Amino acid sequence: RRERDGKTYPPGPSPLPLLGVAHLLDASAPWTTFSDWKAEYGDVVYFRQFGQDVLVLNSEEAVKDLLERRSSNYSDRMDMAVREPYGLNFDTIFHGHDETWRAHRRIAHQGLREHHVDIYQPTQLRFAEALMNSLEESPEQYYSYFQRFAASVVLSAIYDHDVIDENDPILKSVTETNDILGPLQSPGNTILFNVFPLLKYIPTWFPGGWRNVTAARVKVDRTLNMPFEYLEKKIASGNAGNSIALEAMERFRDTNKVADFEKVVKGACCSLYGAASETTSSTLMIFLLAMVKYPDVQKRAQEEIDRALGPGRLPEFADRSSLPYIEAVCRETLRWHPVAPLAVPHSATNDDMYKDWYIPKDTVVIANVWAMSQNPEKYPSPSSFKPERFLDGKGGLTDDSLTYAFGFGRRICPGRHFATNSLWIAIARLLAGFTFESEYVRAGGVVKWHNAVTSMPEPFPCLITPRKSH
Numbered sequence: 001r002r003e004r005d006g007k008t009y010p011p012g013p014s015p016l017p018l019l020g021v022a023h024l025l026d027a028s029a030p031w032t033t034f035s036d037w038k039a040e041y042g043d044v045v046y047f048r049q050f051g052q053d054v055l056v057l058n059s060e061e062a063v064k065d066l067l068e069r070r071s072s073n074y075s076d077r078m079d080m081a082v083r084e085p086y087g088l089n090f091d092t093i094f095h096g097h098d099e100t101w102r103a104h105r106r107i108a109h110q111g112l113r114e115h116h117v118d119i120y121q122p123t124q125l126r127f128a129e130a131l132m133n134s135l136e137e138s139p140e141q142y143y144s145y146f147q148r149f150a151a152s153v154v155l156s157a158i159y160d161h162d163v164i165d166e167n168d169p170i171l172k173s174v175t176e177t178n179d180i181l182g183p184l185q186s187p188g189n190t191i192l193f194n195v196f197p198l199l200k201y202i203p204t205w206f207p208g209g210w211r212n213v214t215a216a217r218v219k220v221d222r223t224l225n226m227p228f229e230y231l232e233k234k235i236a237s238g239n240a241g242n243s244i245a246l247e248a249m250e251r252f253r254d255t256n257k258v259a260d261f262e263k264v265v266k267g268a269c270c271s272l273y274g275a276a277s278e279t280t281s282s283t284l285m286i287f288l289l290a291m292v293k294y295p296d297v298q299k300r301a302q303e304e305i306d307r308a309l310g311p312g313r314l315p316e317f318a319d320r321s322s323l324p325y326i327e328a329v330c331r332e333t334l335r336w337h338p339v340a341p342l343a344v345p346h347s348a349t350n351d352d353m354y355k356d357w358y359i360p361k362d363t364v365v366i367a368n369v370w371a372m373s374q375n376p377e378k379y380p381s382p383s384s385f386k387p388e389r390f391l392d393g394k395g396g397l398t399d400d401s402l403t404y405a406f407g408f409g410r411r412i413c414p415g416r417h418f419a420t421n422s423l424w425i426a427i428a429r430l431l432a433g434f435t436f437e438s439e440y441v442r443a444g445g446v447v448k449w450h451n452a453v454t455s456m457p458e459p460f461p462c463l464i465t466p467r468k469s470h
């Protein structure tokens with residue numbers, strides 16, 4: 001418990017005068033530090049540095065209480081220092097809880113709501129087939145194929161853009177932009193940038209200084225505009241198929257309700273793309289690592305497919321309900337190592353009281369998804385990959401569908417239904433078509449973790465062999 005100005009704040013570590021709590025944080029994986037603090041301080045941890053209040057929520061219960069039941073107060077975002085210089089003001093994910101953000105959410109919801117996303121299944125299947133073909137030709141390039149799969153499915157849904165190969169200009173533009181922005185959005189940096197106001201001026205001394213900022217801005221602008229230029233050409237030639245962008249443009253033009261609607265639609269679509277591609281490809285990397293580390297799980301999953309589908313037939317969406325173990329593998333992949341272990345921090349709009357504690361306006365609220373996913377009471381031996389924890393006694397699925405991996409309250413990921421479909425078809429097809437082995441990992445070789453926009457293993461030596469029966 002902390003007393004200040006006659007108010008009681010939640011417990012937490014004591015800051016040092018200049019460093020705050022930075023010396024205590026593992027900057028590359030702060031979720032592990034926050035999880036350790038759970039044992040020391042509990043589910044709700046508070047600290048303050050240079051005037052910024054920060055709250056870490058270490059349990060599903062605390063997150064539900066604040067980010068869900070009181071979502072009208074906890075759906076804002078903090079003022080991200082990198083937003084303005086890097087030209088990221090358009091992005092849904094950084095936007096405050098305002099009218100533009102609401103318009104973005106309407107666009108996302110319209111195109112990505114539950115069941116509606118089934119219209120994208122034929123495209124997701126087509127790109128899963130392309131993924132298998134590419135892997136068969138040059139399996140060592142698996143990571144770039146995962147990236148291409150993730151990008152292709154979403155570019156098709158948003159802009160009706162078909163990615164043919166790795167030279168696709170939109171794909172290249174986005175990959176380059178992500179490469180620049182990735183380090184800026186790493187969990188450690190995100191927290192530091194916002195918790196240390198002095199670092200607001202970071203772009204001037206960040207490696208590369210202003211040169212990097214200017215180059216990044218050009219790339220961000222190009223990523224924002226290029227897909228629309230393609231779409232406009234298609235519309236002009238009468239070749240534009242259905243897409244989230246086209247549908248939103250037409251709806252906003254007709255209703256005339258949203259000012260500057262073209263800018264809003266462009267921003268919303270580019271944000272969807274930015275949030276979709278790396279999260280999906282990183283999850284596939286985590287799946288791959290799990291498969292090479294847990295060959296028994298891989299074998300059991302393949303046996304389920306062979307048994308349910310018969311020899312030689314590959315999974316389709318219609319097979320999903322007859323493959324519960326595959327579904328459990330997908331869920332365990334999201335739990336074992338969530339790609340967004342701290343989700344995206346929310347921010348408090350007004351002062352609030354929670355239990356006996358005071359939570360000031362503008363407090364940055366970090367939901368520690370990592371602590372939830374590694375909770376040993378809910379998930380015994382949490383560091384082991386065990387899909388069967390999602391199966392009930394009769395072999396059916398439990399009702400734990402891992403929604404916390406996709407964030408909370410009004411800010412919950414609008415792409416989650418689309419994402420789980422993409423992951424399911426890719427994972428089911430990969431398991432049906434290939435065997436994954438890694439002598440390197442088996443012999444204890446170090447797998448490095450890349451913690452930027454998402455957290456994922458860096459590519460590691462892996463043998464990917466087509467299965468004979470497929």
Ligand code: HEM
Nearest residue numbers: 092093275276279280340343344406407408411413415419
């Ligand atoms: C495995 C895949 C994915 C994971 C794990 C994931 C996770 C998340 C998380 C944790 C958030 C932050 C939620 C919060 O603030 O509480 C988020 C936000 C968001 N996601 Fe996803 N996501 C995935 C895929 C996608 C896809 C495929 C799309 C779009 C097609 C998408 C679009 C968005 C957008 C636009 C936001 C910002 C929402 C806002 O700030 O209001 N995501 N996602």
